[in-house]
Amino acid sequence: MKTASPPPARDRILDAANSLFYAEGIRAVSVDAIAAKAGLTKKTLYYHFRSKDELVADYLASRDQPNLLLFEEWFTNAEGGLPRKVEAIFTQLAIAARHPKWRGCGFLRTAGELANLPGHPAMKVGAAHKKKFEAWIAGEFRNEGLHEPDALARHIVLLMDGAFSTMLVHRDPAYAESAGQAAKALVELALAAASRSRS
Missing domain, CATH: 1.10.10.60 (Homeodomain-like)
Known part of the structure; x- marks a missing residue:
């Protein structure tokens, strides 16, 4: 064998x-x-x-696609319309955060450690990852005909990273659930505005 x-x-x-x-x-x-x-x-x-700095950057790069695919999976598999699908990302994040080995967002934690080194290659990898998530969710909003999808996507990113940070401070996944409720409400408002403009 x-x-x-x-x-x-x-x-x-x-x-x-x-x-x-x-x-x-x-x-x-x-x-x-x-x-x-x-x-x-x-x-x-x-x-x-060649260096620890290069290894740190490649460590984050190795997490890029798996993390993005997981968010997309949570979104796609959620039942209901667009607001529920967006909320599901936060709901699933709260579930993940209840695992004893959860330590938050590796991209944000790395950025916090390297905040005084804005030119560090890992900072660029982290920024690109966050922009990819933002562009993806903006594309989903655009597909639904929402007005100002880029601005709405930015609001969702702020809620997402706020949830990551607050959960680390308080060790309470309920903050992600609350952020998800806020995200759902924002998407519902955007859908209502788009519907009014079409009628």
Whole structure:
């Protein structure tokens, strides 16, 4: 019987970085700790990543598509119309936040740790991720014929990141549920305004 071959070294390093950076924070985790968790030497790590800064950026980049796809899945699978689908993103976020290993939004936490380094490559990755979410939800609003979909998407992003931050402060997922109710109300108002303009 064949045994499965271990993942490539680069994947092992990224998996270790994902686990440690998300659980403990960027500054708290050393390159040595990541190499040890990956079961590799530090020399091998530096063969694949020129610096810790590059590894941090690639750690966030590895979370980009999985996170965006999860939001889209929550939205698509929700029953009801557009307001309910938007609210479902927040409802599912609250469910996720009840898991004991939940540590908030990795993108926001990294931005907080690197706030004094605006040119850091990870800051650019995080900003691009947030813009992708905003563009996606704006596209959903545009498809429904809502007026000013970009402005509404920005409001949803503010509610989303506000929920992430407040849950970290209070350790209470109910804040995400409250943000979801506010998001639902905003979308309902936008739908009503679009309906009036068409009649």
